[in-house]
Amino acid sequence: MKKSKSWIHVCVHFLLFITLGVHSDRLNINPVTDDIAKLSTLRQNIPKDYLIPLEYIPKEEAGMCWMKLNIFYLEESLERLSEKFGNVSSNKENISIFIQILQEQRVHMQDLNDIMLDFECHYREERFDTNQYFDFIEDLLRAVENKEDAHDCDVPPCPTSPLTEESPTPTSNAPLCPNDCKTSQQQRLLPEVVERSLLSLLFIPLLAIVFLLVWKVRSRRNQDGVQQNPAEEGLTGTEGTAPPLDTEISEKNMLNVIEIV
Numbered sequence: 001m002k003k004s005k006s007w008i009h010v011c012v013h014f015l016l017f018i019t020l021g022v023h024s025d026r027l028n029i030n031p032v033t034d035d036i037a038k039l040s041t042l043r044q045n046i047p048k049d050y051l052i053p054l055e056y057i058p059k060e061e062a063g064m065c066w067m068k069l070n071i072f073y074l075e076e077s078l079e080r081l082s083e084k085f086g087n088v089s090s091n092k093e094n095i096s097i098f099i100q101i102l103q104e105q106r107v108h109m110q111d112l113n114d115i116m117l118d119f120e121c122h123y124r125e126e127r128f129d130t131n132q133y134f135d136f137i138e139d140l141l142r143a144v145e146n147k148e149d150a151h152d153c154d155v156p157p158c159p160t161s162p163l164t165e166e167s168p169t170p171t172s173n174a175p176l177c178p179n180d181c182k183t184s185q186q187q188r189l190l191p192e193v194v195e196r197s198l199l200s201l202l203f204i205p206l207l208a209i210v211f212l213l214v215w216k217v218r219s220r221r222n223q224d225g226v227q228q229n230p231a232e233e234g235l236t237g238t239e240g241t242a243p244p245l246d247t248e249i250s251e252k253n254m255l256n257v258i259e260i261v
Contacts, residue, residue, distance in 0.1 A: 035101065036141055038094045039134045045091050051127035052081060054136070061122050065153035067143035068109055069119055074140060075102040098137065105144050110151075121158035 055073040059066045078099050085092040106112065128136065 035097050036138060038097065039138055042091060042094055043130055043134050046130045048130050050130055052077065052130070052133045053125060053127050054133065055123050055125045056136070057119060057122050057124070061156055062119065063154060064148065065115060065119075067140055067148050068112060068153075069116060070140060071102055071106050071109070071144075072112070072116065073123070074137065075099055075106065078102070078137075098141070101141065101144070109149065115153055118153070118155045122156070 054077045056070050057066065062069045078095050082092050082095040082099070085095075
């Protein structure tokens with residue numbers, strides 16, 4: 001009887017061990033929830049006005065397939081964002097963790113390419129600021145954790161007007177590093193200074209040409225005036241001597257008249 005009881009205890013412990021082991025394996029398949037807390041660190045390290053491009057489908061159009069339809073393009077967006085940081089950066093390390101989580105989930109999804117092709121006309125590309133972008137990541141990771149993965153997706157009709165990308169504000173494309181901002185502003189100012197200096201250099205010879213033309217016109221006018229003055233003086237001189245000749249002739253005539261008388 002003692003041997004039979006001991007074998008029963010061994011069998012019970014063995015069954016409990018198998019049950020707990022299988023249950024723990026199933027729990028390990030889910031993403032680690034502690035990694036979601038690292039999103040707050042990324043929010044603080046990236047400027048709030050920095051815009052991050054993302055191709056996605058809103059929840060109201062994707063329905064229950066929202067997580068499945070957005071997981072691939074979110075992974076691509078995170079890879080582009082990680083390239084902004086150096087290899088030693090903690091931001092790059094944290095982003096790589098989320099990329100790995102999305103990759104592991106995407107591999108196990110069936111018919112993902114076919115579903116994405118069905119919803120192709122609903123994708124749009126926009127630029128999210130830091131808070132909107134990481135809120136989107138957190139919502140998708142929560143959906144992955146809760147296994148919100150529908151196999152049958154109802155495809156809504158395509159929109160009538162094409163979805164255009166929103167134009168970002170001039171300050172939204174600022175680089176992540178302040179030093180890069182200074183260098184980009186200097187690169188913009190240098191061509192403007194060079195253009196202004198070239199325009200000023202071109203303006204100087206134009207002024208010189210105008211001055212020479214005015215000087216030539218005035219010199220020609222002065223020469224024409226000098227040539228006309230001697231002729232006028234000659235005419236006035238002959239006219240001035242004529243009256244005395246007339247008076248002499250009249251006096252001679254008077255003397256002849258007197259002698260005849």
